[in-house]
Amino acid sequence: MVSEVWTLLCERREFFWNLCVQHLVISAAAVGMAIVFGGIIGIIAGEMRRSSKPIVGIVNFLYTIPSISMLGFFIPVFGIGNTTAVITLTLYALLPMVRSTYTGLKNVDEHLIEAAKGMGSTKFQILYKVKLPLALPVMMSGIRNMVVMTLALAGIASFIGAGGLGVAIYRGITTNNMAMTVAGSLLIALLALLLDWVIGVLEKWRGKRKKKGRKKLIIAGIMILAAGIGGSFLWNEGNKTEIVHIATKPMTEQYIMGEMLDILIEDSTDLQVEITQGVGGGTSNIQPAMESGDFDIYPEYTGTAWNMVLKKEDLYTEEKQGELRRAYQEKYDMEWLGMYGFSNSYALAVRKDLAETYDLHTISDLKEIAPSLTFGAEYDFYEREDGYEPLCETYGLQFKNTVDLDIGLKYEAAGQKEIDVMPIFTTDGQYSVSDMVALEDDLHFYPSYACGNIVRGEVLRKHPELQQILGKLDEILTNKEMARLNYEVETEGKEPRQAAEEFLRKKGLIL
């Protein structure tokens, strides 16, 4: 494991280096803003005692909102990406800053304050000549905690499409690449430790009593710099150039398709592509961002679009694709382009030897021999609305017995002939190398989930060449091929980009 992580870090130095830089920039922006705003709020709370209770109460309340839902609130307002991440991180960082500023100010000796007052200091002079310098050690320890916390929390920023080391963690989790996850986590921990140490050194150095004026300048400089990074960063976010923004959902095959789109578009146009891989929450977060124009293209599944986006309640079959396309054009001015040819659906699979012996092709074919077969599935399959019972009812199946299995052990159990039939995803990486055969859902028990790209109409009108490029993706992947690519990434440890590139080359779409 250790050597795997090390090799990965060495091989993809640049990738990790960029993530580290992004991670630091996002965190610095949040920390800078929290220092400025949290400091101001803390001072207000400390100076106007009556305001302190409501202020601290509100800040405490913000802190109790789970970060995931906080991100969820902001996505509709600020869109997906770094802005939302920075704002969320800033809000969380406020609490330690406000608290430490408030506590620091409150703990300054009352007699000292009275002495300063008695000597003719104005309120403001008392604040900046006496209270703030004396509160600084407490504030610094608050800042120190806050920095470490923000660095750790920034790991979830990638969940909503922001950069940073969370990208590595998240990608590692979704593509079953443990080394990637560990490398990302490790780097976050290292960054946190490093910064904690740096601030510790700074604190000690500040504590040394020399060249005071210059020190104040440097501290002020650091604060302004951090706030500046934050500001410029938000400003930059607002500027959009000729970039095509591609989003993907947190699934291995989506990462691969994202890379394919990137390679194809950059290979045959002058457009620059920016992929936001693995947007947390998938469709529910990507669709609003498509509508607001933050994203231009993303791979989607017809059945998901039908149910989740168009909010239709009936079962989707590919006969309704015309209706689906029209609804997208009329409602959202979006097109379905480049239907890959595979479908990520549920299916029932039987062992190959059984399929050959009994000549099984459809689920209906199972009916005759089901009483002699063992059915295996993950625990929740037996409870779900589209799970075991309704399935058996539709097809009139009765199995000899059923087995509860962990989802990861299903294929192994089938390989050892402990189970005969099981539900699968048609693009499951393991399926591509297993001795299982998927049976056709001839009674349409499951909705169809054919995969294609959704593209914003505005982008197509602006860059008509995309129409033809995306068209090249029509029917290039079968279920087994997609499953095979998933397997290469998840089990063989290939990078999604490499898998995508090799595949496109094999198909002759790039040189």
Add this chain to the structure above:
Amino acid sequence: MENMIRFQNIVKKYGEKTIIDDLCLDVKRGEFVTIIGSSGCGKTTLLKTVNGLVEPNEGDVLVNGASIKDVDLISLRRRIGYSIQGNLLFPHMTVEENILYVPHLIGKHKKKRETAIKWMRMLRLDEELLSRFPDQLSGGQQQRVGIARALAAEPEILLMDEPFGAVDEITREQLGREIKEIHQKEKITILFVTHDIDEALYLGTKVLVLDQGLIQQYDSPTNLITHPANEFVRKLIGHRQMAQSV
């Protein structure tokens, strides 16, 4: 001699408790008034009415003939030196920054360092100490810096609230001599709160004896000893141990 400070029918209450009860007093320019009385008799409260840290419930304080209700308190305070019980130097400032605190507030930029050095000399402090921080000084040095800080803006009035409270007997006597010297040299008006009758008799040109918010006697030290006004004053004088040294 003209009046420097006039207390006009001062009443101060904290809740139900009356701390100062209808007090009237004139302090002449250049006077060194020591204020003595049992603890809780309102000494410190009375002192703080002069620079507006305490606002009386009734009555008025006139400084230089002007009611402190009518003047800008901030600039008034800058013209009144304030030296307080215990060690209340600003711990994050050097000795120099502490001494020059009020001149800095006012923004007198010329000859600051010389001012600091002048007061260091006056209070027999080594110039070397200028760049030290308060926690690197002895208790006596801290008190001296505190007094230098109160004097640095060359105030007409100096308010001192048990400034020698935290130092040993020997240092206390030295400081007493020095402050007396400064009073004679600088011709400032001093109000000096103490709970030590020897100190009060030795330092003051006038002694103010307070009890239960009322003036028991306001007189020269000699008259206080020879003609105590009442039983309270007599007892107070009787308690002194080193009367002969006065």
